[in-house]
Amino acid sequence: MPGPLLVPALVAVAFLVLPLVGLVIRAPWRRLGPVLSGSDAVQALWLSLWTATVTTGISLVLGVPLAWVLARTSFPGQRLLRALVTLPLVLPPVVGGVALLLAFGRTGFIGRYLNSWLNLTIPFSPLAVVMAQTFVAMPFLVITVEGALRSADQGFEEAAATLGAGRMTVFRRITVPLIAPSLGAGAVLCWARALGEFGATITFAGSFPGRTETMPIAVYYALENDPDAAIALSLVLLLVSVAVLVSLRDRWLRGSAVQ
Amino acid sequence: MTLPTGNEGLDVDATVRRGGFTLSVAFTVPAGQVLGILGPNGAGKTTLLRALAGLTPVADGRLILDGQVIDDAAAGLFIDAAHRPAGYVFQDYRLFPHLTVADNVAFSPRARGLGKAAARAATRHWLGRFGIADLAGRKPAELSGGQAQRVALARALAGEPSLLLLDEPLAALDARTRLDVQAELRRHLTDFAGPCLLVTHDPLEALVLADRLLVLEDGRIVQDGTPAQVARRPATEYVAKLVGLNLYRGHADGPEVTLAGGGTFTVPDHDCHGEVLIAVRPSAIVVSTGPPHATSARNVWAAEIAGLTMLADRVRLDLRGKPSALADVTPAAVSELSLGPGGQVWLSVKATDLEVYSRPPELKPPPFILRTFIPNGGGISPDTFLPSPVCGRDPLGAAATDYRRAWRAVTMD
Numbered sequence: 001m002p003g004p005l006l007v008p009a010l011v012a013v014a015f016l017v018l019p020l021v022g023l024v025i026r027a028p029w030r031r032l033g034p035v036l037s038g039s040d041a042v043q044a045l046w047l048s049l050w051t052a053t054v055t056t057g058i059s060l061v062l063g064v065p066l067a068w069v070l071a072r073t074s075f076p077g078q079r080l081l082r083a084l085v086t087l088p089l090v091l092p093p094v095v096g097g098v099a100l101l102l103a104f105g106r107t108g109f110i111g112r113y114l115n116s117w118l119n120l121t122i123p124f125s126p127l128a129v130v131m132a133q134t135f136v137a138m139p140f141l142v143i144t145v146e147g148a149l150r151s152a153d154q155g156f157e158e159a160a161a162t163l164g165a166g167r168m169t170v171f172r173r174i175t176v177p178l179i180a181p182s183l184g185a186g187a188v189l190c191w192a193r194a195l196g197e198f199g200a201t202i203t204f205a206g207s208f209p210g211r212t213e214t215m216p217i218a219v220y221y222a223l224e225n226d227p228d229a230a231i232a233l234s235l236v237l238l239l240v241s242v243a244v245l246v247s248l249r250d251r252w253l254r255g256s257a258v259q
Numbered sequence: 260m261t262l263p264t265g266n267e268g269l270d271v272d273a274t275v276r277r278g279g280f281t282l283s284v285a286f287t288v289p290a291g292q293v294l295g296i297l298g299p300n301g302a303g304k305t306t307l308l309r310a311l312a313g314l315t316p317v318a319d320g321r322l323i324l325d326g327q328v329i330d331d332a333a334a335g336l337f338i339d340a341a342h343r344p345a346g347y348v349f350q351d352y353r354l355f356p357h358l359t360v361a362d363n364v365a366f367s368p369r370a371r372g373l374g375k376a377a378a379r380a381a382t383r384h385w386l387g388r389f390g391i392a393d394l395a396g397r398k399p400a401e402l403s404g405g406q407a408q409r410v411a412l413a414r415a416l417a418g419e420p421s422l423l424l425l426d427e428p429l430a431a432l433d434a435r436t437r438l439d440v441q442a443e444l445r446r447h448l449t450d451f452a453g454p455c456l457l458v459t460h461d462p463l464e465a466l467v468l469a470d471r472l473l474v475l476e477d478g479r480i481v482q483d484g485t486p487a488q489v490a491r492r493p494a495t496e497y498v499a500k501l502v503g504l505n506l507y508r509g510h511a512d513g514p515e516v517t518l519a520g521g522g523t524f525t526v527p528d529h530d531c532h533g534e535v536l537i538a539v540r541p542s543a544i545v546v547s548t549g550p551p552h553a554t555s556a557r558n559v560w561a562a563e564i565a566g567l568t569m570l571a572d573r574v575r576l577d578l579r580g581k582p583s584a585l586a587d588v589t590p591a592a593v594s595e596l597s598l599g600p601g602g603q604v605w606l607s608v609k610a611t612d613l614e615v616y617s618r619p620p621e622l623k624p625p626p627f628i629l630r631t632f633i634p635n636g637g638g639i640s641p642d643t644f645l646p647s648p649v650c651g652r653d654p655l656g657a658a659a660t661d662y663r664r665a666w667r668a669v670t671m672d
Binding site for chain 1: 343351
């Protein structure tokens with residue numbers, strides 16, 4: 001193996017792995033139980049889990065039809081739409097949070113009416129957490145599912161049509177089951193991204209313990225006054241990430257693109 | 260006058276465009292007939308089936324099934340695939356990989372609105388008829404080619420279609436399985452009450468399975484006839500090659516036929532004039548190394564051997580001359596006469612082995628319904644009793660336009 005390639009590769013591996021090793025080494029293994037059962041930590045964990053799950057649900061309900069529209073129809077401006085949909089993937093999350101605040105904040109151009117007509121204030125509520133996470137995480141699901149829809153064999157859908165199935169029946173009984181693996185992968189990816197969301201959430205939803213303080217935010221604040229708690233919480237998130245990776249192993253760990 | 264009940268069947272008079280390709284055909288298929296669609300790749304066979312299934316709308320003309328218009332470009336009427344009573348067996352079967360055999364077969368009854376219990380009963384019936392009840396719980400990936408073919412046909416028939424479309428149903432099978440499945444398929448096709456279209460490029464399959472053959476080339480019908488007619492009097496090079504005949508195009512003037520590619524044939528007792536086709540079996544051509552003397556053959560000519568191919572029990576010679584020909588000889592003859600590439604030989608063929616016939620005319624039958632009850636225009640035209648079109652628009656609407664058009668087609672025959 002040529003040295004000029006091997007050495008940088010080893011440096012890269014070390015750079016990616018060593019910090020995680022540090023996390024495991026420094027973990028307060030003896031105090032792990034008491035630290036994690038502290039009310040703040042449990043609240044944050046619980047909030048993170050349920051908001052990430054709700055986010056994934058919303059992303060499935062809205063994102064799968066969007067992926068279908070992008071993959072299976074053609075209309076003027078479709079490329080622009082695809083670019084807009086995938087923009088949150090590359091947009092700094094904080095910018096997303098600012099944008100959400102400007103739209104749905106108390107004086108935002110939508111939030112203003114929600115506030116005066118429905119007496120609904122979104123920012124700094126669990127709903128804001130879900131919205132921030134959806135904004136950032138849904139594109140992961142959309143592009144995964146869109147890719148699957150594009151590469152899926154439309155011959156099966158034609159066959160279903162000749163057997164008397166209308167478009168919705170074809171979608172429900174043929175299209176969705178055939179892309180189920182990609183759908184699952186997209187959902188897991190979306191959930192993991194939502195769970196780790198920080199920038200957009202703290203900007204749009206703030207950090208009220210028990211209400212909008214999710215795990216990543218809890219870790220950030222714990223680092224200042226209780227480093228052990230921060231490490232313990234980080235450990236939990238690391239564990240969840242490993243679990244996600246294992247569940248996606250067929251897709252991501254087999255080298256060349258499995259799709 | 261009462262309308263005859265004989266409007267069952269398929270009536271096609273349509274142009275279909277797909278990509279840069281244009282298919283333009285007119286033909287009818289009565290109920291119960293199996294029409295074999297034969298043609299080279301890219302002739303438009305699959306395009307035709309897709310149009311009939313409702314997967315590709317016609318660009319011009321119309322499709323009528325059992326008296327009901329299912330696609331009419333001018334009238335803007337299009338019944339989509341889901342609402343057409345057509346069963347389609349795809350070349351690659353397209354069995355749903357995530358459903359069991361039973362669920363695949365139950366798909367159409369369910370999609371067409373049958374209740375769960377009724378769909379289950381229908382599925383049992385069709386699985387039983389195809390002898391595949393024991394496969395009910397399997398997934399398509401666990402089926403052999405022959406089994407998958409049966410499931411595909413059962414699935415298409417379970418929707419009780421009134422039109423059956425088969426796209427090279429046996430192409431995906433190995434040679435052995437194909438023979439088994441072929442006999443069985445013949446049986447099921449005989450049982451099917453409606454019109455059936457079977458696309459193939461295997462001449463044997465066409466001969467065994469079809470009641471009638473339609474040869475498509477380059478988006479047009481070049482021949483329409485019974486398998487025996489097509490096999491004996493091929494209309495084009497492609498068909499001749501398929502059924503293993505030499506085909507010559509020529510001009511007949513009395514017994515002398517001047518061939519387009521050079522050379523002449525003398526055929527005493529044919530009553531064709533002008534442009535003719537002549538078909539000759541390769542085994543009817545006698546090959547000798549010198550000019551034959553005492554022969555009753557009227558047609559003798561010299562040729563050069565361009566190539567030899569071993570067939571099952573004989574050797575096929577590719578001969579260049581005026582005219583060029585394929586001739587079959589025994590392997591023994593090849594060694595006795597020391598025939599090899601570049602060798603000079605004499606060919607002879609008896610006049611009785613030359614099948615002379617006129618080229619089939621452009622095939623465009625009049626609309627089905629009219630043809631069934633009015634043998635010829637009857638001497639009158641709809642314009643004698645219908646108001647005339649005004650400024651190109653028919654005051655009676657599109658139906659009357661079609662009626663006039665159809666009538667003209669009949670009376671022009």
